[in-house]
Amino acid sequence: MNDLKNQRRSSLYCSQKWLLLFCLLLGLSSTGFSQPFASLSKKIAAYDSINTLTPREKLFMHYDRPFYKIKDTLWMKGYILAAGDYTITDSTGIAYIEIINTANEVVKRTAAPCYWGRFQSSIALNEDDFPQGSYTLRAYTNWMRNFGDSLLYESRFTVINPIAGEWNARVREVTYSGNRISLSAELTTNNLNPIAHKKIMVRVRSKNRNLLRLQGQTDGAGNLYIDTLLKGAIEHRDLVLEIADKEDLKLQIPVKTAGSSAIDLQFLPEGGSFIAGRPQLLGFKALNVYGKGIDVKGVIRNEEGKQVASFAAVHKGMGVVTFTPQPGGHYTAFPENGQPVKLPDPQSSGTLLQVINDPVSDSFRVIIGGTPDLNGRKYFFAATTGGLCFAKGPLTLSERPHRLSIAKRMPPSGITRLVLYDSLMRPVNERAVFIWHKDPLQLALTPDKPVYHTKDSVSLLLTVNNGKQQPVAGSFSLAVIDTSQVQINNLSENIISYMLLSSELKGAIEEPYYYFQDPTPQAVEALMLTQGWVRYEWPPQSFKFPREHTFRITGKATNIFNKPFVNTKVTAFGTIGKSSIFAMDTITDQKGVFTLEQFPYFTNDSVSMVIKGVNKKGKAFNIGLEVDEPVYPPYAGAASAFEHQNILLDTATARFVNKQVAIRKLIKKNGEYLDEVVVKTNAGISGSKNLNKSGGADQVINEKIMEKTPKATLLDVLYKQVKGFRQGSPPKSLRQMYMINSNMVRFIIDGTDLNFFYQPSGGGSNDYLLFLDSYLKYFSAEDIRGIEVMNHPRYNASYRSHYLSTAELMSTGPASIDFSFVEITTRTGSGPFLKKTPGMYLYRPVVPVIAKQFYSPRYATPDDKTMMPDMRTTVYWNPEIITNQKGEARVSFFTSESTGNYMILVQGINLTGGLGVLYQPLEIQKPGN
Template sequence: MKHLALLLFLSLVTVFCFGQLDELNQRILNWNSINTDRPREKLFIHYDKPFYRINDTIWLKGYLLTANENLGSDSSRIAYIEIINAQDEVIKRVSTPCYGGNFYSNITLSQDDFKQGNYLLRAYTKWMRNFGDALFFESRFKIIDPSSGEWAIAFKEFQFQNNRLSLSANLKNRENQTLSNKRVNIRLRSNKKDLFQTRMTTDYSGNLFIDTLLTNVPEKKDLVFQIFDKGNLLVQAPVKSNDKQYVDLQFLPEGGTFIAGKEQKLGFKALNVYGKGTEVKGVIKNSKGQEVTSFASAFKGMGVVSFTPELNQLYTAFLENGSMFSLPSPQPSGTLLRVTDDGDSLAIKVDASPDLAGKRFFIVASMRGLIHARGSLRPPYELKIAKKVFSSGVVHITLYDETAKPVNERSVFVWHNDALKLNLSSHKPAYGIKDSVQLALKVTDVNNGYIPGHFSMAVIDTSQVSVAENMENLLSYMLLSSDLKGTIEEPYYYIKNSRSAATDALMLTQGWVSYNWDNSSWAYQHETAFAVTGKVSNIFNKPFKNSSVTLFGKEGWRDAFFLDTVTNDEGVFTFANFPEFTKDSVSLVIRALNKKGKAFNVGIDLEPPTYPLYSSEKIAFSGDNILFDTIAKQYINTRTKMVEQMKAEGNFLQEVVVTAKARIPGSKNLNENGGSDETITEKMLDKTPKETLLDVLKAKVTGFRLGTPPKSFQWCYLINSNVVRFIIDGVDLHFFYQPTAATFNDYLLFLDSYLKYFSAEDIKGIEIMNRPQYNSAYKASYLTPAERMNSSPVTVDFSFVEITTKTGQGPFLKKTPGMYLYKPLAPVFGKQFYSPRYSLPEEKTIFPDLRSTVYWNPEIITNEKGEANVSFYTSESKGGYVIVLQGVGFNGGMGVLSMPLNVMGEIKK
């Protein structure tokens, strides 16, 4: 067997490369050049806790690093953050300035925008969009609504077999009381598609019963059963179909090929019906029923097994519970790539079936897009590469054949234990409630050198929020998770156990992110500043060059600013040098004039920003048996007990939840207190400002459609089965055009002209009146006697859509030539976290101080000696605290720390 040292391995590159392999070698060099000159970016978000209540605020700090070296990136100056619900809808999107590779922001989870359920936090820069969404940051969290109460269900019978859904269950609240006569929505979903949906009412004992046969079911994959009420997801569980295995077990041969007659490692991964790793144990047998070897998972259902497969033998894994799973079939021809962690080096073995022995292959070892070793060889071959050649992270090793086709791939995790050392000391061993805490931070590297850098800290009340020991952090994400595909459970475990069988299994079973990119044209450039670009032209689309363009802007209700510029020869203008924004309610009015200083025949077009779509094929829930697990229950119950205790000890104003319907300012709503069945607010309309009013109605109004009402053949706009009448600023559009049977199509064109004329940015709000309690006043005011006589749910009923415009001028609005109203997604600086200060622990407060996030600081800067000081006050909770600290050095290096803070609950005098 041949052995090859690293230096010789590298020196042989030019000797053996020829033909297509020579082209491959040149392409590899190009990859190196591109990833060095224009590196990708990686982004990690540290947010304060894993779940939130409705109306809480997410406090977050972003770390933006170059992917090739994990150094702070100053190329992109704007980052985008999105919150996406379980239906893949972007509920909130914000942008924030980014300087020196870091940014901070905060997002309020208002009850107008968010409901109880699972959500995804996603973040990226415009530059990252050149490479797809592989390196977009994604992290899941929960929002709970303690006021919803209902969150548990007892299943008596629950199955889906042969397209028949059977359910017998009992619904209870968190106090274990049955919910009698409770009206709930029930839904069965597959891959986020609704297979079945209905609305039911529990009986006197809180029972629900379903026995139905579904038709046209395309697939039965990842079936999810849900109960929800008023938009809040209350209960969620997978459907355990009788024809589906409870465990999914897959075996993946090392390097991707399973060659007969060669000893090989296989990584395996076992998932339960929730998509989570589950521990397994069993044996592998051949076609003759003979036991070949045994196996057992090492961590989260993953493990490694080795044996020599024989040709014409099929292998099956048998679990202890009797489940059977087939292994890949051994192949008579192919190559084998085996990598072993040999302490200070990676031992690589390349072997092949007899028919391929002696043929030339090319091997490449890369990390984050940079090639660290490459060369040509003939199997069988063994070589070692010193691990010091690589920095800490995931190494990708690829074997190419003579046609430059990849035939084997393998990933290995290298960890030099070189994280920054974060030392945090408190000025006393224990603290009481409302007590002053002073912490001293000192950061050093592995050689005890001082590290100046920037860090973020969250202090969490562990009596309310549980923080997982091995949760994702800056170190595990940048070095591990971001370079692997799929979800990794408890990723920090693999950093702490870098040479374990579990880590080797992870590398064998998880695919990796490719950095190969040789496209010289970039669709997206680094976004260095917020800018607004547009074009001024006439009605014939001829550009106005040297045209004067002015911009008047307002941030919120105050803080006006003014900018001006002129168009170039193509009629294009750009506004930059905007002030720093601290509010996300930025409005711009852009005005252009022709050479005569007039707005006549002048049009303004802005290129609207585009954002990446989100579509996930992952399971639609987090994996809990019910949506709100014991941790969330503990949070709710603990908070309730603390409030009750505070009430017993002193008077304070109880928290009030406002449930009144949204009012539209300036609305001509005829109902007392502005009652309506459905309300679309200006805040909701601001998310799609350029959509037409018609598109808004189709997207946001439940049941809005074009159809025929009962006992009629005339097409019209309907809400469910009700005929729609449109009221704009109190003016009935039907008044201007009362159709006959012969002119009904003209009437639809008349309506469409108005509904498409207005855009969402012209509208202040929309109210929909469907039921008699809300539409009766409108019938009395707007319907003719004949229409009122025939108006009933049995014949035809009416829904009224009250549209309130920003001008209040009704359907007579004329858009102003040469003017453009624009509400951009402006980058906003995050607010400062409010941390109360107490003069005495006995100080009384109106509200009890029960912060679950006791302290948040995204801007801890260490000096040239690696030192910084932090201070805050404890809350009134008598539980323990955990401190989560992480950050990067200005010149590189990352560090994380999680440690308890002792809070005894006694008042210190």
């Protein structure tokens, strides 16, 4: 560890040495830092110091593949590196992993223990938590949150249920003109069977406003045609057409109004300023309605219609165009297949920060200038890379622009940030430059034989060298994927592209590894001009979020007067899963604070604890316990209202679905195997007093759902989870109460009617509501084992006869209002009488879990029979391959029964900041070939 710290100090010394040389070459005296930029210079210096001694972290996740089917396992390895030099950080002990759906809800949160900047994890993608759809994988450490949530790692993957009744649409036409909307589409299931003669509901929505609702029906081939009028012309641009089966939303299709462009085209001037009379570089980017880059070309004309430039995208809808805007000019871009786009008007006054980055040159040039009215004004220039400022100093604008030459060998590979500040220390121009020294670790895999067959033993030798062809020790993860089932894009995100590029830029980058494979120079420039960089907060004097070295629980014990209980015993009783239990205790300090730590290793994340405090007499009387529960970062990602895979069945998804359907047919071949039969019933709530046999209910809210928000009140749970739950007043009644749609709600707690305890107190129409709230807000989700809702006669009939009075029964019927019964089962089972137990706290922490091991079958011969055909999509996963001092490691596994070829992806790090990636195909042949 001392070697790593010495390396960082050496890196800082080299940066400071280069800074001094750079300042002397520019003729910038040290006195220039005193006024007016002294505070800015000190701020940058302090930032450099913090980044050297306590650097921010970058986290990358290698997970095995981009597509999964229901019940697959997501295998992961995480790398936590210092943002400055990409060396491993050993001061973080816990990493958090979240999976977020398209509604921006965290459907799974787990944690993993970290060792020397690495961690492993796996998540089973069960059907209840992970229905078919697109998901965001987010990972972070507590320390990373000090620099802003925009720096947390994010990636997307897809879960597919090949036999589900999910819908897809092949849209032939969808248009909106004036107040007329038209749709022509073919609806199919996942396995491409037409959804024939199906009655559906169609809605047109603009943001949160419903504009149209009508019923339709598909024909025998699954075709759906809509041609109708909205009430009045709608000015909203972002229209979404929703297709639903009854009330269950199936599809969301974006609608572009007639006359609007089919592409979103933007032009962004270099450095952020567009100055008249000066040659200008503009980056442009064109996106389709799904947010993907689309090729575009066209011309730029002035206000007189004269062409001043032409443009054409060079990669993923991005490109660069150059021309000199004239004073008072107005310019418009005319793409060939889109609507005109107005460019920003040129400014008569401003500064310029321009870069000339010739690929064949050993340096890049920086040009800083401004309009004549700014001559004599002072500005401050700073260049940073890897979180360290390697060049900074004041300058004064003059008639001749400042021209700086920066050697490319000085900054390491990655994004270099150039910023020009004004006298108020505001950034007025910003520019990003991408430097790639082609210096990754050199990885190679050598197979032990030239050809492999199905159910064959494979042995591979991994060798790793640095740029000087010297062997290096390091940590690597390896995934072997059957490419007949899942296609692997060799240009997709990996540890090199993420650490050096994607983590520093705004927005998603399509095929980021392309920029490391001898890309078109204009493509790199266009990316730098259009996506800017991710901003992170200046390091504070004291960090709000500390590094978590180990898992611990802290809290406080107080009396009813909020005075601390000193030297009080606090005990934690815990269960791990269904069988393992543990107990531990501690003593509160002089402030009543307690700390529980040195927990056993957690093998799964299903952990429940009861934390209990007792006084010197061994009693819990008058003791209040509070636990410092963590607050996780909110997620407000840019997930669109619709996902491409759910609208147009793209090639990669279709191939995956068809292959999985073919595998199921293989499994059933010759009648040897049967399809899995899933019988779904309402999950019973343990201890429930449900009056219906087999626990019949219209809706069941189980313990698993409530564990996601344990501190929410029972009333909050009902509002969020029960469809149609609301506050209202039924017809012919002045009394406020809770309702489900048009039904009055009756609450039953552990078989006891809550109405039994109601005594009017003269509080008016809200009297009954206040009575209900006293109970519904008293209980929290962690007090409740389950909630069952009975709305319809099939389930509420038994409750009506058991709980309703004769008068209430006579007031209900087919033509009058009905009741919904909500059966609430508490953990104590004692009904609405028992107060919460003093001195106890129920806690379900997110604990760091030891990763499960990937199962790889072994075969004695290719003729070995298995219960089910071996058609693994991920053939092999090894998250921890350690190369020795010779830079070597050997891995071995067995192939599956699939005759498709494999793609092997290896990526990882050494101890001194080296990053390496290898994509290598592996051919599989049938026996006898």
